[in-house]
Amino acid sequence: xxxxxxxxxxxxxxxxxxxxxxxxxxxxxxxxxxxxxxxxxxxxxxxxxxxxxxxxxxxxxxxxxxxxxxxxxxxxxxxxxxxxxxxxxxxxxxxxxxxxxxxxxxxxxxxxx
Amino acid sequence: xxxxxxxxxxxxxxxxxxxxxxxxxxxxxxxxxxxxxxxxxxxxxxxxxxxxxxxxxxxxxxxxxxxxxxxxxxxxxxxxxxxxxxxxxxxxxxxxxxxxxxxxxxxxxxxxxxxxxxxxxxxxxxxxxxxxxxxxxxxxxxxxxxxxxxxxxxxxxxxxxxxxxxxxxxxxxxxxxxxxxxxxxxxxxxxxxxxxxxxxxxxxxxxxxxxxxxxxxxxxxx
Numbered sequence: 001x002x003x004x005x006x007x008x009x010x011x012x013x014x015x016x017x018x019x020x021x022x023x024x025x026x027x028x029x030x031x032x033x034x035x036x037x038x039x040x041x042x043x044x045x046x047x048x049x050x051x052x053x054x055x056x057x058x059x060x061x062x063x064x065x066x067x068x069x070x071x072x073x074x075x076x077x078x079x080x081x082x083x084x085x086x087x088x089x090x091x092x093x094x095x096x097x098x099x100x101x102x103x104x105x106x107x108x109x110x111x112x113x
Numbered sequence: 114x115x116x117x118x119x120x121x122x123x124x125x126x127x128x129x130x131x132x133x134x135x136x137x138x139x140x141x142x143x144x145x146x147x148x149x150x151x152x153x154x155x156x157x158x159x160x161x162x163x164x165x166x167x168x169x170x171x172x173x174x175x176x177x178x179x180x181x182x183x184x185x186x187x188x189x190x191x192x193x194x195x196x197x198x199x200x201x202x203x204x205x206x207x208x209x210x211x212x213x214x215x216x217x218x219x220x221x222x223x224x225x226x227x228x229x230x231x232x233x234x235x236x237x238x239x240x241x242x243x244x245x246x247x248x249x250x251x252x253x254x255x256x257x258x259x260x261x262x263x264x265x266x267x268x269x270x271x272x273x274x275x276x277x278x279x280x281x282x283x284x285x286x287x288x289x290x291x292x293x294x295x296x297x298x299x300x301x302x303x304x305x306x307x308x309x310x311x312x313x314x315x316x317x318x319x320x321x322x323x324x325x326x327x328x329x330x331x332x333x334x335x
Binding site (some may be wrong): 002004005006008009010012013016017021023025036043055102104105106107109110111112113 | 115116117118119120121122123124125126127128129195207208209211239240243244269286
C-alpha cells in the first residue's frame with residue numbers, strides 16, 4: 001500500500017514538529033495534495049487512521065486540500081489547468097508545457113497547543 | 114481552556130527523509146563506500162542480473178548486498194551462492210525502503226570493508242521512487258514483457274535513475290516491445306540517463322553494466 005508509507009512519514013514529521021515547537025496536543029493537520037501527485041485522498045484518510053493508532057496523535061483530525069495541476073504553455077505563454085484539458089494547452093492544443101503545480105505533498109499547517 | 118493556534122508548516126512530507134538520506138550519502142562518501150539502489154517491478158530479473166554482475170566484479174572489489182522484500186528470504190539465498198555478503202531486510206508490509214531502514218540494513222550487514230553495496234529494493238515502480246534511500250546512484254530494470262509504455266506510466270521512477278537496464282532482450286521478438294520507442298520515451302523524461310539493453314539469462318550487456326559500476330565505484334572514492 002503506497003499511501004501507508006507516506007502517511008507514516010507524515011506522522012514522523014509531526015513528531016518532529018511537536019518536539020521543535022514544544023507542543024502538547026495537535027488538534028488537526030491540513031495536508032495539501034497535488035492533483036497528479038499519485039496520492040489518493042481517500043486512501044490517505046484511511047491510512048491516517050491506521051498510522052496514528054497508538055501514537056500521541058490518536059485524536060488528531062485530518063483535513064486534505066487538493067491542489068489543482070497547472071502548467072505553462074511555452075508557445076502561448078499562458079497557464080492552463082492540466083487535468084481538465086487532458087494534458088494539452090486549452091489555447092493551442094499543444095503539449096509543449098512546463099508543470100507549475102500539482103505534484104505537491106505538503107503539510108500545510110497544524111492546529112496545536 | 115487550552116488555547117489552540119495555527120502553525121503554518123508548508124513543508125514537503127518527504128523533507129525529513131530527504132535530509133536523513135543526504136546525511137547517509139555524505140557518510141558513505143566519507144567512508145568511500147558506494148551504494149547502488151536497484152529498483153524495478155517484481156519479476157523483472159533483479160536477482161538474476163545481480164548474480165551475473167557480482168560474478169564479474171567480486172574478484173576486484175568487496176561487495177555486499179541488501180535484499181529488501183516484504184517477506185521471505187529467497188533472493189538472499191540466491192545471492193548468497195555467489196559468495197558475497199548478503200542480508201535480507203523485511204519491510205514488514207511496506208512497499209519501499211526509506212533512508213532510516215537503509216541505514217539499519219547497512220549496520221546489520223557490517224559493510225566496513227565493502228567497496229560496493231547493492232540494495233535490491235522492493236519490487237515496485239511507484240513508492241521506491243519517492244523515497245531517497247541515501248544511495249550514491251539509482252539504477253532500474255525494465256524488462257521486455259512489461260512493455261515499452263512503462264516510462265509513460267511511471268515517469269518519476271525513470272526520472273530519478275542514472276542507469277536503466279532493459280532486460281530480457283533475448284525474448285524481444287515474442288513481445289511487441291519497441292526498443293527505440295522505449296528509449297525515446299525514457300530520454301524525454303531523463304535526457305542524461307544511461308540505457309543498457311541486457312539479457313540476464315544469456316549475459317548479453319552485463320559486461321557494459323559491470324563496467325559502468327566499476328567506473329562509478331572508482332569515481333565515488335575520489
